Amino acid sequence: MSESHLSTATAHVHGHGEEDYLSCSSGWKSWAFTLDHKRIGVMYLVAILASFLAGGIMALLIRLELLLPGKFFLSEDQYNHMFTLHGAIMTFLFLIPSIPAALGNFMVPVMLGVKDVAFPRMNLASFYLWIGGAIFFLAAVILGGLDTGWTFYTPYSTTTNTSVITASLGVFILGFSSIFTGLNFLVTINMMRPAGMTWFRMPLFLWSLYATSIIQILATPVIGITGLLLIAERALGIGIFDPARGGDPVLFQHFFWFYSHPAVYIMILPAMGIISEMVSTFSRKPIFGYRFIAYSSIAIALLGFLVWGHHMFVSGQSPLAAMMFSALTFSVSIPSAIKVFNWLSTMYKGSVSLETPMCYTLSFIFLFGIGGLTGLFLGALATDVHLHDTYFVVAHFHYVMMGGTLIAFLGGLHYWWPKMFGKMYNENLARIACLIIFVGFNATFFPQFILGSRGMPRRYAKYDPEFQIFHQFSTFGALLLGAGLFLSAGVLLHSLLRGRRAPANPWGGSTLEWKCSSPPPHHNFDWPPVVTEPYHYDHIQYDPKEGGYVEVEEVAPDPDDAPLPVKH
Numbered sequence: 001m002s003e004s005h006l007s008t009a010t011a012h013v014h015g016h017g018e019e020d021y022l023s024c025s026s027g028w029k030s031w032a033f034t035l036d037h038k039r040i041g042v043m044y045l046v047a048i049l050a051s052f053l054a055g056g057i058m059a060l061l062i063r064l065e066l067l068l069p070g071k072f073f074l075s076e077d078q079y080n081h082m083f084t085l086h087g088a089i090m091t092f093l094f095l096i097p098s099i100p101a102a103l104g105n106f107m108v109p110v111m112l113g114v115k116d117v118a119f120p121r122m123n124l125a126s127f128y129l130w131i132g133g134a135i136f137f138l139a140a141v142i143l144g145g146l147d148t149g150w151t152f153y154t155p156y157s158t159t160t161n162t163s164v165i166t167a168s169l170g171v172f173i174l175g176f177s178s179i180f181t182g183l184n185f186l187v188t189i190n191m192m193r194p195a196g197m198t199w200f201r202m203p204l205f206l207w208s209l210y211a212t213s214i215i216q217i218l219a220t221p222v223i224g225i226t227g228l229l230l231i232a233e234r235a236l237g238i239g240i241f242d243p244a245r246g247g248d249p250v251l252f253q254h255f256f257w258f259y260s261h262p263a264v265y266i267m268i269l270p271a272m273g274i275i276s277e278m279v280s281t282f283s284r285k286p287i288f289g290y291r292f293i294a295y296s297s298i299a300i301a302l303l304g305f306l307v308w309g310h311h312m313f314v315s316g317q318s319p320l321a322a323m324m325f326s327a328l329t330f331s332v333s334i335p336s337a338i339k340v341f342n343w344l345s346t347m348y349k350g351s352v353s354l355e356t357p358m359c360y361t362l363s364f365i366f367l368f369g370i371g372g373l374t375g376l377f378l379g380a381l382a383t384d385v386h387l388h389d390t391y392f393v394v395a396h397f398h399y400v401m402m403g404g405t406l407i408a409f410l411g412g413l414h415y416w417w418p419k420m421f422g423k424m425y426n427e428n429l430a431r432i433a434c435l436i437i438f439v440g441f442n443a444t445f446f447p448q449f450i451l452g453s454r455g456m457p458r459r460y461a462k463y464d465p466e467f468q469i470f471h472q473f474s475t476f477g478a479l480l481l482g483a484g485l486f487l488s489a490g491v492l493l494h495s496l497l498r499g500r501r502a503p504a505n506p507w508g509g510s511t512l513e514w515k516c517s518s519p520p521p522h523h524n525f526d527w528p529p530v531v532t533e534p535y536h537y538d539h540i541q542y543d544p545k546e547g548g549y550v551e552v553e554e555v556a557p558d559p560d561d562a563p564l565p566v567k568h
């Protein structure tokens with residue numbers, strides 16, 4: 001890296017108060033019609049957090065109802081509606097778009113060192129499709145609600161008189177929103193990498209989103225068409241899934257899980273990508289096994305298509321199919337385990353500092369570890385027959401989806417918050433919130449493993465009194481968890497009003513997003529960024545004047561770090 005370049009970079013970083021993407025234009029139109037990936041990311045962030053709030057309130061109502069073995073305040077019917085909407089909102093409106101559409105949209109071009117995604121208009125269209133899908137969900141609630149469970153299993157979903165058609169249309173529209181995001185990332189990463197940004201210099205978050213995009217593009221059409229078939233069956237009376245009309249309900253399960261198992265990797269891969277970024281930054285050590293982590297994302301994306309039958313072990317599929325699906329399920333957990341070992345090895349002998357994002361990282365590794373390992377009991381044929389459709393499954397998927405995706409999302413939000421909004425939050429309170437969330441989460445969901453292994457079925461409004469103590473524990477845990485989430489929301493919102501101005505690089509990160517100012521200027525980089533190896537920290541040091549980290553002249557220039565010749 002030449003000296004003259006360094007000085008421009010430093011001058012730029014010091015040049016706060018220039019036009020950033022938030023202040024460069026104002027008025028509602030400048031947001032509603034924006035093509036800036038950063039503003040679209042922020043709009044997505046607000047939208048998905050609103051869904052998370054709605055889904056979260058429903059979760060608390062479900063847990064409150066379960067304080068008592070009999071009826072407390074929800075009828076059985078209302079209870080069915082409540083858990084269906086909770087699951088559908090959390091999955092389709094929150095978890096699937098969360099990391100890619102909000103944090104990814106903001107960060108992909110910045111981390112790649114480019115101005116925007118490949119198709120900015122399609123990016124905006126994706127956001128409005130999300131809004132459209134959300135409106136259909138809202139309409140479904142108003143027009144009679146939904147009581148099928150988020151899985152829409154036939155033949156119940158072909159016969160219930162709740163709003164299956166409206167909700168299916170919502171899922172269909174949301175699917176296009178997800179495909180548009182995936183397509184944009186795939187093309188952006190393939191075609192727009194600037195000089196020097198070779199595949200293996202790409203931050204691992206981008207690798208994870210690349211793998212996620214493959215799934216989004218290949219799997220989502222299947223759920224869309226399944227929804228259309230369901231609509232055709234209900235609206236036109238064509239027998240596809242309902243045995244009474246000559247259809248096959250198990251076919252629906254195949255279609256549904258052919259999407260929905262890969263979809264769990266749409267949720268977890270981006271989360272793993274964020275963890276890879278944070279674990280290296282806060283250990284101040286190059287990530288261990290970069291290529292293994294990168295390739296394992298692709299391996300997960302591909303293998304994830306081969307295991308959907310593990311949701312159907314008791315549906316009457318042939319023993320041979322069940323054995324194949326079980327074996328494949330075990331094989332897909334290998335790349336996940338590879339990542340976990342690499343994160344642990346990165347921390348080993350690193351100089352680990354426990355800022356809030358790192359607290360979330362540790363929380364993720366622990367919770368995802370439990371979630372993944374309990375998946376093995378479900379993937380094994382003998383044990384799954386006992387555990388299927390019990391609270392054990394509920395606990396498993398909350399450990400992976402909430403302990404995994406949500407925790408990584410929160411970690412990423414705290415990691416990139418100073419970059420996105422230019423403000424630092426109260427570090428101590430944010431850490432306390434993280435701790436409360438961790439304790440509350442385990443108190444909520446750990447008892448559910450015990451409940452499930454003792455035979456408490458999922459989706460029941462009433463239960464035997466012997467289960468009450470575990471349910472009560474779980475409900476109190478949920479209240480604690482909710483309190484922790486509200487605290488972290490309060491800490492972040494407070495920073496917008498009162499927070500200290502964020503430096504360009506508050507954590508000492510080494511990827512490109514830390515080289516532009518906080519918040520980034522409209523076009524991200526005023527000079528073409530020089531791309532070097534990511535995850536090298538020798539030349540990044542804390543500067544008390546800046547209140548953050550700055551690049552210093554390297555002691556001995558490393559020939560490997562030189563920018564590659566321009567080639568496209």
Ligand code: HEM
Pocket residue numbers: 151264265267268310311329330332333336371372373375376378379380384387388389393396397400401404405
């Ligand atoms: C080591 C990795 C994993 C393994 C071996 C595994 C295995 C399984 C199995 C066998 C089931 C079916 C259980 C049954 O219904 O009887 C299941 C359910 C489920 N898993 Fe996993 N899983 C893994 C990771 C994940 C991840 C990363 C996510 C999400 C981010 C996830 C989300 C779910 C969901 C949502 C369900 C149940 C859906 C429902 O029935 O409502 N799993 N898992």
Ligand SMILES: [Cu+2]
Pocket residue numbers: 260261264307308310311
């Ligand atoms: Cu699965």
